[in-house]
Structures are given as C-alpha cells and as structure tokens.
Amino acid sequence: MSDPNEIRDPGVPAWHVAEEDLRAYGRGELAPPVLWSADTHLMACARCRAVLAEVSDPVPLDDGWERLDAELDAPRPGLLESLLVRIGVADHTARLLAATPVLRLSWLGAVVAVLAMTVIAANSVRAPGTISLFLALAPLLPLAGVALSYGPALDPTYEMAVVSPMHGFRLLMIRTVPVLAVALVLNGLATLALPAYGLRALAWLLPALALTATGLALTPRLGPVLAPGLVGGAWITVLMVARGADDGTLAPYTVPGQGAAAAVAVLAAGFFYLRRDRFDAVSAHPPFTGLPGGGAM
Structure with a gap:
C-alpha cells in the first residue's frame, strides 16, 4: 500500500x-x-x-x-427455465421448453378464459344440452396447443430448435408433451367446476387423446399445422353430422363413441411411434410449412 x-x-x-x-x-x-x-x-x-x-x-x-x-x-434464464433447472431438467432441455410459444402466459390466459366462459355458461343453464359446448371444445384445446408448439409456421424459435443435436422425435416430444399435460390439467380443473354433471364431464378425455395422437401421427406426412387442422375439422364435422342418444348426447360421448375414441387413441399412438424416424426428415427441412409433401407456400 x-x-x-x-x-x-x-x-x-x-x-x-x-x-x-x-x-x-x-x-x-x-x-x-x-x-x-x-x-x-x-x-x-x-x-x-x-x-x-x-x-x-x-x-x-x-x-x-x-x-x-x-x-x-449470456442469455438470462426466465422463471420457467430456472424452475425446470432446479427440479433437475438439463439446461438445453429447459431452454427448449421455456421457448415453447404456447407455454407462455398469453396462451395459458386465453385457454383459461375460454374454459371459464364455457363453465359459466354450463352452470348458468343446467339443461341436458348445456354441457355439450364444453364437451365439444375441451378435446380441441390440447390439439391446438400441440399444433402451435412445433413447426416453422408458428414457432419463432423453430430454426434454433431443429439445429439442436437431438433426434427430431425427441425434440417434438420435448415440445408437445408438456403442452399436452398443461392442457389436460386445465381441462381437468374446468371439469371440477362442473360438479352437477358428475363423471359425464370427464368424457372429453378419450376424444382429446384420440385427436392429439391422430394429429401427431399425421404430422410427418401433412406437417405440424395442416395435420392438426384436418383432425380438428373432422372432429367438428362428426359433432355436426353424427347423432347420439335420444337425450341429445353427442355421438362421441355415448358408450360406443367412447370405445371408438379409445381405439383410435391407441392405434394412432402406435402409428405415431412406428413413424418416429420420419420426424428427422421433417426437422431437416426448416422451410417445411405443413403442406403435403413438405413444400413451402
């Protein structure tokens, strides 16, 4: 000194x-x-x-x-990324999860708002047909979340995600499984807000799994936007055309309809797993926008 x-x-x-x-x-x-x-x-x-x-x-x-x-x-981790790292998720996996567009507050807030309005409508007029709106909508929310979580058309971080050193199927699972889980949890919470309808309010679960599995199975062929879009359109068509029991129950929510939904979910999940290697081809072409054959718009 x-x-x-x-x-x-x-x-x-x-x-x-x-x-x-x-x-x-x-x-x-x-x-x-x-x-x-x-x-x-x-x-x-x-x-x-x-x-x-x-x-x-x-x-x-x-x-x-x-x-x-x-x-x-160096980028500063956000709250979700920090929480994932704390519970043992690898850094690179946590970053991919945190960058998923539909895990952000805007998407979650929109889903909660839609479910809340549907629950309020169902509880306001407790007629046999008032729950139909909730049962028709609930299976579409997980499908929409999965469609928005992966693909160049809607994911701003898609190009960074596809260059990550991992299998395309694993990348898709990292993005879609948490989104599916969050959507199912939100639907489940909405179901708890409909106690007057009993177990009938849980009938959306099998159709939701069937729609999501089918959309994922068709993704390698039709793309991450077109495949869920067609599946969602087919679901709406079934609800509009098919009739169920005499009391106005929608066809997918009858006993045969629930059995068919379970069978479709199992078959689509198996087909999706068998075609898991096709997701590497999808990831290898960032311009892929969801058109048949992988062409760009």
Missing part, C-alpha cells in the same frame, strides 16, 4: 493496491474480499491500472475480459 504520510490530491484514492496483489489480480488468483476491494479501487485509480498493465501477463488478462464479455452476453 502507499505511504500514509504522502500528500495526496483529494480526488485520488487514499491507498493503492499492493503490487503483489495486482500481479495476483492479473493472473485471476486474487481471492475475496481483497478481490472486491481491488475491483472497486481500479475503477477510480489510474495509477493502479497503469501498474496492473505493467505487471500483468496480457494473455490471462485478455482471457479474463473475454470471459467477462461472454458472461455479460
């Missing part, structure tokens, strides 16, 4: 970092709390900065600045 009897300019720090400490600082070997004091002092003291430049090996110092630049430029 400097001589305490030395006459100093009021604007100059009253002490200086020892030369041996500056050498250790330049090598990256200076330990706290001396490191913290040296950092603060060097910001205000031109003399110590000049000594540091003389005694420091330029290579470690340059490396230190490069590490500092890299640290400052």
Whole structure:
C-alpha cells in the first residue's frame, strides 16, 4: 500500500493496491474480499491500472475480459427455465421448453378464459344440452396447443430448435408433451367446476387423446399445422353430422363413441411411434410449412 504520510490530491484514492496483489489480480488468483476491494479501487485509480498493465501477463488478462464479455452476453434464464433447472431438467432441455410459444402466459390466459366462459355458461343453464359446448371444445384445446408448439409456421424459435443435436422425435416430444399435460390439467380443473354433471364431464378425455395422437401421427406426412387442422375439422364435422342418444348426447360421448375414441387413441399412438424416424426428415427441412409433401407456400 502507499505511504500514509504522502500528500495526496483529494480526488485520488487514499491507498493503492499492493503490487503483489495486482500481479495476483492479473493472473485471476486474487481471492475475496481483497478481490472486491481491488475491483472497486481500479475503477477510480489510474495509477493502479497503469501498474496492473505493467505487471500483468496480457494473455490471462485478455482471457479474463473475454470471459467477462461472454458472461455479460449470456442469455438470462426466465422463471420457467430456472424452475425446470432446479427440479433437475438439463439446461438445453429447459431452454427448449421455456421457448415453447404456447407455454407462455398469453396462451395459458386465453385457454383459461375460454374454459371459464364455457363453465359459466354450463352452470348458468343446467339443461341436458348445456354441457355439450364444453364437451365439444375441451378435446380441441390440447390439439391446438400441440399444433402451435412445433413447426416453422408458428414457432419463432423453430430454426434454433431443429439445429439442436437431438433426434427430431425427441425434440417434438420435448415440445408437445408438456403442452399436452398443461392442457389436460386445465381441462381437468374446468371439469371440477362442473360438479352437477358428475363423471359425464370427464368424457372429453378419450376424444382429446384420440385427436392429439391422430394429429401427431399425421404430422410427418401433412406437417405440424395442416395435420392438426384436418383432425380438428373432422372432429367438428362428426359433432355436426353424427347423432347420439335420444337425450341429445353427442355421438362421441355415448358408450360406443367412447370405445371408438379409445381405439383410435391407441392405434394412432402406435402409428405415431412406428413413424418416429420420419420426424428427422421433417426437422431437416426448416422451410417445411405443413403442406403435403413438405413444400413451402
């Protein structure tokens, strides 16, 4: 340190970092709390900065600045990504999940709002047919979430996702399974808000699984937008054309309809798994927009 009897300019720090400490600082070997004091002092003291430049090996110092630049430029994880890392999810997987568009508050808020309005409508007029709106809508929400979670047309991070070093099928699962789980949980919470209808309010589950599995199975052929769109259109057509029991129950919610939905879900899931290698071909072509044959619009 400097001589305490030395006459100093009021604007100059009253002490200086020892030369041996500056050498250790330049090598990256200076330990706290001396490191913290040296950092603060060097910001205000031109003399110590000049000594540091003389005694420091330029290579470690340059490396230190490069590490500092890299640290400052590194993206800061958001709340969802931080939570996923804390529960043991790998960093790269957590980042892919956090970047999923439909796991953000805007999408979740829209789904909650739609379900809330449907539940309010069903509870306001407790007639046999009032639950039909909820049962018709609930299976479409997981399908829509899966459609929006993967693909170049709707995912702004698609190009970064497809260049990640992982199997295309695994990438799709990382994106779609959490979205499907969240949608099913929200639908389940909405079902709890319809206690007057009993177990009948849970009848959406099998059709939801059947629609989602079918949409995923058709994705390698038709693309991540067109396949769910056609499946959703087919579901609406079935609801409009088919008739169920005499009490107005929709055909998919009769006993034969539920059995058919379970069979479709199992068959589509098996077909989806057998065609898992086809997702590498989809991921290898970022311009793929969901048109038959993978062509661009």
